[in-house]
Amino acid sequence: MAMKENLRTLLGAGWLGWQMEANWTDPFLFLVYSVAKPVSGALILVFMYIVILGGVAAQSTAFAYIFLGNAFFIYVGQVLFGVTWVIHEDREHFQTLKLIYISPISFYYYIIGRAGSKILIATIAVVVTLLFGVFALGIPVDAFTMDWGLLILCLTVGMACLVSIGIALAGITFLTAKHSGGINEGIAGLFYVFCGVVFPITQLPAWGQSLGYAIPVTYWLEAMRKALLPAQQLQGTGLQGIENIWLVALLAVSALFFYFLSILIFRLGDYLARRAGKIDMTTAY
Amino acid sequence: MNYAVETKDLTRIFRVKKRRRRRSGSKGAEQDVTALKDVNLRIEEGELFGLLGPNGAGKTTLIKILCTLLLPTSGKAYVAGNDVEKDPYPIRRIINMVSGGETSGYGLLTTRENLWMFSQFYGIPSKEAKKRIDEMLEAFGIWDKRNAKVRTLSTGERQKANVIRGFMTDPSIIFLDEPTLGLDVNASRIIRKFISDWVRETSGRTVLLTTHYMMEADELCDRLAIIDEGGIVACDTPRNLKRTVSKASSLMFEVDYLRDPDKLKGIEGIQNFTYKHNGQMNRTLLTFIVQDESAVADIVSRIVDQGAKIHSLEKREPTLEDVFVSLVGKGLA
Numbered sequence: 001m002a003m004k005e006n007l008r009t010l011l012g013a014g015w016l017g018w019q020m021e022a023n024w025t026d027p028f029l030f031l032v033y034s035v036a037k038p039v040s041g042a043l044i045l046v047f048m049y050i051v052i053l054g055g056v057a058a059q060s061t062a063f064a065y066i067f068l069g070n071a072f073f074i075y076v077g078q079v080l081f082g083v084t085w086v087i088h089e090d091r092e093h094f095q096t097l098k099l100i101y102i103s104p105i106s107f108y109y110y111i112i113g114r115a116g117s118k119i120l121i122a123t124i125a126v127v128v129t130l131l132f133g134v135f136a137l138g139i140p141v142d143a144f145t146m147d148w149g150l151l152i153l154c155l156t157v158g159m160a161c162l163v164s165i166g167i168a169l170a171g172i173t174f175l176t177a178k179h180s181g182g183i184n185e186g187i188a189g190l191f192y193v194f195c196g197v198v199f200p201i202t203q204l205p206a207w208g209q210s211l212g213y214a215i216p217v218t219y220w221l222e223a224m225r226k227a228l229l230p231a232q233q234l235q236g237t238g239l240q241g242i243e244n245i246w247l248v249a250l251l252a253v254s255a256l257f258f259y260f261l262s263i264l265i266f267r268l269g270d271y272l273a274r275r276a277g278k279i280d281m282t283t284a285y
Numbered sequence: 286m287n288y289a290v291e292t293k294d295l296t297r298i299f300r301v302k303k304r305r306r307r308r309s310g311s312k313g314a315e316q317d318v319t320a321l322k323d324v325n326l327r328i329e330e331g332e333l334f335g336l337l338g339p340n341g342a343g344k345t346t347l348i349k350i351l352c353t354l355l356l357p358t359s360g361k362a363y364v365a366g367n368d369v370e371k372d373p374y375p376i377r378r379i380i381n382m383v384s385g386g387e388t389s390g391y392g393l394l395t396t397r398e399n400l401w402m403f404s405q406f407y408g409i410p411s412k413e414a415k416k417r418i419d420e421m422l423e424a425f426g427i428w429d430k431r432n433a434k435v436r437t438l439s440t441g442e443r444q445k446a447n448v449i450r451g452f453m454t455d456p457s458i459i460f461l462d463e464p465t466l467g468l469d470v471n472a473s474r475i476i477r478k479f480i481s482d483w484v485r486e487t488s489g490r491t492v493l494l495t496t497h498y499m500m501e502a503d504e505l506c507d508r509l510a511i512i513d514e515g516g517i518v519a520c521d522t523p524r525n526l527k528r529t530v531s532k533a534s535s536l537m538f539e540v541d542y543l544r545d546p547d548k549l550k551g552i553e554g555i556q557n558f559t560y561k562h563n564g565q566m567n568r569t570l571l572t573f574i575v576q577d578e579s580a581v582a583d584i585v586s587r588i589v590d591q592g593a594k595i596h597s598l599e600k601r602e603p604t605l606e607d608v609f610v611s612l613v614g615k616g617l618a
């Protein structure tokens with residue numbers, strides 16, 4: 001019974017998200033906002049690093065490392081930003097947050113549903129970026145040598161993990177009046193630096209490395225790279241020695257930890273917001 | 286048996302931060318607003334219960350607490366026996382809420398899509414939901430707007446769609462915060478009729494409604510609570526409430542424009558007194574609730590003392606408005 005209800009919530013919210021994101025009445029706008037923007041964002045960063053590093057050869061392992069890191073990081077930005085935006089928009093613009101809040105659904109499932117549609121759309125952007133990388137920049141990803149099993153498994157766990165971080169951010173967003181762009185951007189920035197997106201975490205000071213090892217995104221990005229380019233791995237990432245099975249285990253364990261942490265944060269945020277009367281607060285007077 | 290709604294010494298205080306940036310060192314002084322103070326209320330299953338009160342009396346705050354949107358500061362509130370603070374989940378299965386004058390909804394979905402989505406959050410099978418939605422769109426006279434985007438609906442149409450959203454989920458208890466606010470006469474009538482039919486159609490359905498319209502409260506509600514400054518000042522059937530002032534009578538004078546009507550305040554035997562100026566006609570309308578009709582002589586002489594002529598005098602049976610005025614000390618609207 002509960003399963004069926006949650007599934008219904010998930011589908012309802014996913015459907016809603018899809019209707020809102022993919023503004024099908026204007027496919028051009030959709031392409032610009034949901035695809036072109038994240039793709040160009042990722043590419044700009046890639047080219048910046050090429051310039052800073054003074055000409056990393058396009059076929060080099062280091063370049064592939066940077067490129068894949070940025071390509072998959074699109075998910076992080078889109079999901080984290082997306083979830084806090086959902087709360088903000090539902091509360092302020094549509095004034096539906098309170099109605100959804102007092103309905104019998106599990107709010108987690110609502111967020112998962114809404115995040116699901118963000119993931120779907122982010123996937124389009126990631127795929128476009130990857131295709132650009134392969135065909136225009138010569139990243140040697142090969143569909144035949146790729147580790148599809150690892151890709152699908154880790155992508156799934158990675159997304160579950162991002163969504164649970166998103167749930168925690170939703171709890172925090174409950175408490176903030178204005179759109180809290182700061183929080184999600186701060187978290188995304190933190191992940192960008194400490195999770196080996198553009199440089200291996202071994203480049204960080206010891207405390208930074210410890211932090212990196214504690215965040216599941218680190219293992220997830222490594223797993224993505226291993227899945228796409230199994231034969232071409234950068235040395236000295238601090239993770240390259242780990243067997244795939246252990247990488248998956250580490251990802252799963254840290255994701256589980258983050259899952260419980262975010263439930264805790266969400267509950268606390270929910271309680272404090274209900275106490276302060278912020279669930280239905282609108283500031284746009 | 287549980288009450289549909291029960292509150293025990295329910296109190297809600299809002300902590301409002303005053304603006305900072307004072308010159309002195311005193312940083313952001315806090316000021317408390319007591320929206321509800323020791324409210325004790327019992328609403329039985331099957332009742333159509335009304336809350337009547339002036340602006341800022343605490344009506345919406347009470348509804349928010351009962352809907353599990355807001356926590357009490359102290360005291361208890363139970364909906365169908367469940368503590369709003371500790372057990373919000375069972376409450377959410379059996380309630381719904383509609384508040385008037387708000388424009389909630391996803392603008393880029395159609396009316397039907399919006400309603401359908403909410404029905405999914407209440408676990409109504411999709412086919413059943415669509416059928417119910419269509420029936421209600423028809424009943425509320427917005428069938429022709431079924432495929433219109435919500436953002437293109439008029440205020441009243443949105444309001445109707447919101448009322449449909451509330452009733453569509455077949456709640457046991459529905460909270461209606463000024464459901465007819467801003468609607469035209471016809472639309473209000475449709476909604477009022479729907480509410481009173483709905484609650485009587487199946488036993489065990491309960492409505493808690495707030496309103497500013499005396500007529501609405503009088504016509505619809507089985508029982509009424511009059512709330513002022515966060516406290517319940519009276520709670521009974523509209524009939525009994527009117528009976529409490531029936532010993533008193535209500536006198537309406539239409540007189541020449543009075544410069545200083547407050548001078549009429551101190552007269553003995555007057556339970557309450559309000560006035561309205563009509564600048565256009567250059568007249569003043571005075572309403573007295575008097576315990577003892579011997580006060581009439583005093584009133585008349587005081588009016589004449591001010592040099593005004595009395596154009597009409599009317600004695601009325603007490604209305605709910607009179608009850609309200611005698612309890613709260615001011616009229617609504």
Ligand SMILES: Nc1ncnc2c1ncn2[C@@H]1O[C@H](COP(=O)(O)OP(=O)(O)OP(=O)(O)O)[C@@H](O)[C@H]1O
Binds near residue numbers: 338
């Ligand atoms: N979020 C809030 N923060 C601070 N004060 C609040 C808040 N919500 C309500 N109040 C205050 O609490 C009091 C009661 O407000 P409430 O909205 O319950 O009144 P109401 O009876 O619904 O009035 P109305 O008839 O105008 O709708 C008011 O003084 C209001 O200013």
Ligand SMILES: [Mg+2]
Binds near residue numbers: 346
């Ligand atoms: Mg109100």
